[in-house]
Amino acid sequence: MQNLFAPGHRACAGCAMPTTVKLILDAAGPNTVVASPTGCLEVVSTPYPESAWMVPWVHSLFENASAVASGIEVALKRFGKTDINILVIGGDGSTLDIGMGCISGMFDRGHNVKYICYDNEAYMNTGVQRSSSTPYGTSTSTTPSGKASFGNPRPKKDMPAIAVAHKVPYVATASVAYPVDLRNKVKKAIATPGPAYLQVNAPCITGWNFEAGNTVELSRLSVETCLWPLYEYINGELASVKKIRSKKPVEEYLKVQGRYRHLFKSPDGAELIRKIQAIADANVKKFGLVD
Amino acid sequence: MKLTIGAVVEPGSTMVTKTGAWRTFAPVVDHKKCIKCSLCEIYCPEACIHQVEGLFVPDLDYCKGCGICSHECPRKAITMILEEK
Amino acid sequence: MMKVIEGSHAVAHAVMCCRPDVISAYPITPQTHIVEHLSQLVADGKLNTEFLTVDSEFSALSSLVGASVVGARCYSSTTSQGLALMWEVLYNSSGLRLPLVMTVANRALGAPLNIWNDQQDSVGARDSGWIQLYAENVQEAVDMTPQAYKIAEDPDILLPVMVCMDGFILTHVYEPVYLLEQDKVDSYLPPYRPAVVLDTANPKTFGAFVDPSKFTEYRYMQWDAQIRAKQKIVDAALDFQKIFGRYYGGLIDTYHAEDAEIMIVTMGSVIGTIRDCIDSMRAEGIKVGLTKIRSYRPFPAEALQKALKDASVIAVIEKDTTVGNQSALLTDLKAALYNSKLRMPVLGFTAGLGGRDITVTDIRKMVEISSRAKDGVAESDYQFLDLKKELL
Numbered sequence A: 001m002q003n004l005f006a007p008g009h010r011a012c013a014g015c016a017m018p019t020t021v022k023l024i025l026d027a028a029g030p031n032t033v034v035a036s037p038t039g040c041l042e043v044v045s046t047p048y049p050e051s052a053w054m055v056p057w058v059h060s061l062f063e064n065a066s067a068v069a070s071g072i073e074v075a076l077k078r079f080g081k082t083d084i085n086i087l088v089i090g091g092d093g094s095t096l097d098i099g100m101g102c103i104s105g106m107f108d109r110g111h112n113v114k115y116i117c118y119d120n121e122a123y124m125n126t127g128v129q130r131s132s133s134t135p136y137g138t139s140t141s142t143t144p145s146g147k148a149s150f151g152n153p154r155p156k157k158d159m160p161a162i163a164v165a166h167k168v169p170y171v172a173t174a175s176v177a178y179p180v181d182l183r184n185k186v187k188k189a190i191a192t193p194g195p196a197y198l199q200v201n202a203p204c205i206t207g208w209n210f211e212a213g214n215t216v217e218l219s220r221l222s223v224e225t226c227l228w229p230l231y232e233y234i235n236g237e238l239a240s241v242k243k244i245r246s247k248k249p250v251e252e253y254l255k256v257q258g259r260y261r262h263l264f265k266s267p268d269g270a271e272l273i274r275k276i277q278a279i280a281d282a283n284v285k286k287f288g289l290v291d
Numbered sequence B: 001m002k003l004t005i006g007a008v009v010e011p012g013s014t015m016v017t018k019t020g021a022w023r024t025f026a027p028v029v030d031h032k033k034c035i036k037c038s039l040c041e042i043y044c045p046e047a048c049i050h051q052v053e054g055l056f057v058p059d060l061d062y063c064k065g066c067g068i069c070s071h072e073c074p075r076k077a078i079t080m081i082l083e084e085k
Numbered sequence C: 001m002m003k004v005i006e007g008s009h010a011v012a013h014a015v016m017c018c019r020p021d022v023i024s025a026y027p028i029t030p031q032t033h034i035v036e037h038l039s040q041l042v043a044d045g046k047l048n049t050e051f052l053t054v055d056s057e058f059s060a061l062s063s064l065v066g067a068s069v070v071g072a073r074c075y076s077s078t079t080s081q082g083l084a085l086m087w088e089v090l091y092n093s094s095g096l097r098l099p100l101v102m103t104v105a106n107r108a109l110g111a112p113l114n115i116w117n118d119q120q121d122s123v124g125a126r127d128s129g130w131i132q133l134y135a136e137n138v139q140e141a142v143d144m145t146p147q148a149y150k151i152a153e154d155p156d157i158l159l160p161v162m163v164c165m166d167g168f169i170l171t172h173v174y175e176p177v178y179l180l181e182q183d184k185v186d187s188y189l190p191p192y193r194p195a196v197v198l199d200t201a202n203p204k205t206f207g208a209f210v211d212p213s214k215f216t217e218y219r220y221m222q223w224d225a226q227i228r229a230k231q232k233i234v235d236a237a238l239d240f241q242k243i244f245g246r247y248y249g250g251l252i253d254t255y256h257a258e259d260a261e262i263m264i265v266t267m268g269s270v271i272g273t274i275r276d277c278i279d280s281m282r283a284e285g286i287k288v289g290l291t292k293i294r295s296y297r298p299f300p301a302e303a304l305q306k307a308l309k310d311a312s313v314i315a316v317i318e319k320d321t322t323v324g325n326q327s328a329l330l331t332d333l334k335a336a337l338y339n340s341k342l343r344m345p346v347l348g349f350t351a352g353l354g355g356r357d358i359t360v361t362d363i364r365k366m367v368e369i370s371s372r373a374k375d376g377v378a379e380s381d382y383q384f385l386d387l388k389k390e391l392l
């Protein structure tokens, strides 16, 4: 495989995000420019005077990467360079929270920009605070578990649905544990004219607090428990779903992560786990994950 | 080195930083068990395990010892060994 | 070609003549006519540009960051709340050293909400690293537009430029204006050819993060570029004069300054009224003169020290205040004079906030107060000139 994301970056040992980026760039190829928002990816990859990026890359602010990419797209068009892939690769906080306005604008204007969110389900770069991509019941530094709290009280925001609502022609989810699927989806996104949205599950060893070496395994478990369904929406229609042959109980996924430890300590935890199981079961129903 | 206007940086220049220094455990590949599936290469976050003369070898200049290659190897051909420093 | 035309229309025409590759803007009173005219020029096939109708001012300027990094000549326009929404991108684009040009149709910043003119918006952005030029009239706003690109895109400068023109007073006025001739603009303003751009053939990284070991030097480089821009602003005005025959001064301009005892210092459209007042007061034997600020950032400290050296009193009038201190131009000017040998009284007057007219009476009152200060009668050295005390 070609590598366009150089070693020497400062991501934590065992972070899923560099692998995710490496796979994305492998699929996109060198004829690609990337805009990234502020966040772990930006910080670990570009400590001046170094950069891990081997494709042209720009960082402006935390919440504007999609607007920056919009400008890149029109400027490249202006210069007759319409054959260059334009990607945004950004974290969930920059995507689902603070960048929403700019993303909505970019989708709405129909720019030929492929927006890829590596979803580690919290603001990791600032110390694991809750984002609107943080799942229900997760302990983060701003939704810590405690006597009066079971962690994050809200379910994940459904960003792919928001993209679909913008009539984004290609919307998909992926996981770092399914590299062939991820690369294919990047290629499909690029092949589809107009905007695309891809949300990739990318575990954060620091924020999720799991054992070294387990990164890919955890992302796989999120898929196998049906908490992270893999699907594609093409022109607003559910076009493909990764079927789960032997669905695993959510406990298997939750119990190996520090961010869910509280669920296994308190008597109320069992009820919480049931609610999380219900989220997985709803996914099964909604997407037909299990035959 | 003079600073560049607007903090513009050369591609791939993180290579000057040898993140191998971070490592506690090092992957050791049993080439007899390896079936060349290349999953270690695909998953390595440091992009530092490649085929060298047909054998998958981690580049210890950059390997952070995360253990993903070892965990993902379907043949358990990679063992994480505590390094003597 | 002289034409009676709305200020916004004339500025849009000037922008067109600068051949921007990308325009991105969001509507807000009183800037709207500029972008509407530009849109019409695009619709009529007269302006060949990528015109982005974005979701916010924040997106407008952010999209220009992307376009500029690719090497596009970029334009935006905004005011007031829109400029405030751009805040983060102002600092960012300047730090990235992107030569954007933006017209600011100066307007008050709420609350209370007020859509009329003052200069609080751009004055508040004085520390963002953007060069700030202030136009006295529509013609100057027109002529400043290609000058702004010339200064911004100079490889020795590479800083964004704001052309500030008073909202409504200049944007909505119909005046005879010499529209720019395309061939002349083309010979004045060469195409923008940046040395490094976002390019797959030369894949550089833009906007790396910088730690404490180098951040000071980055700020210094930006600061130094502004200081060096002083000469470029002067040169851009002189070069413009050579081709177009019009000149408004470099960093500053003066009017009846030679023997002025009372020197008024200000910027923007109020200068029109002040010039008329000076004419009539001069006829009455009052030795009053004007120093006009064209470039507020970089601040023309040396030029001001020179221009003000023979005055007995200085009266600074401006459409902004620094809540909690005195007004912005006033404090900048006093700072510029303190370590020089000049020791005349410097009085500050905030006036014309939120669209209140600055009248001849106001100017005369200011001159009277200043005259008394010249004669040693101490009064408050900073005041709201047109305050309606009966409302308080």
Ligand SMILES: Cc1ncc(C[n+]2csc(CCOP(=O)(O)OP(=O)(O)O)c2C)c(N)n1
Pocket: A038, A039, A040, A041, A062, A063, A090, A091, A092, A093, A094, A095, A120, A122, A123, A124, A125, A126, A131
């Ligand atoms: C306007 C603004 N607000 C807040 C921040 C601080 N900040 C920087 S990165 C970050 C979190 C990033 O989270 P996410 O986008 O999920 O990326 P991650 O670090 O998790 O990969 C925050 C809150 C900022 N840089 N700018």
Ligand code: SF4
Pocket: A010, A011, A012, A014, A015, A016, A017, A040, A044, A120, A124, A125, A203, A204, A205, A206, A207
């Ligand atoms: S904090 Fe998490 S997301 Fe950030 S580099 Fe470390 S493991 Fe990766």
Ligand code: SF4
Pocket: B026, B027, B043, B044, B045, B046, B047, B048, B049, B058, B059, B062, B063, B064, B065, B066, B067, B068, B069, B070
């Ligand atoms: S231990 Fe981690 S960093 Fe080292 S080669 Fe294996 S996957 Fe790569």
Ligand SMILES: [Mg+2]
Pocket: A091, A092, A093, A119, A120, A121, A122, A123, A124, A131
């Ligand atoms: Mg995150």
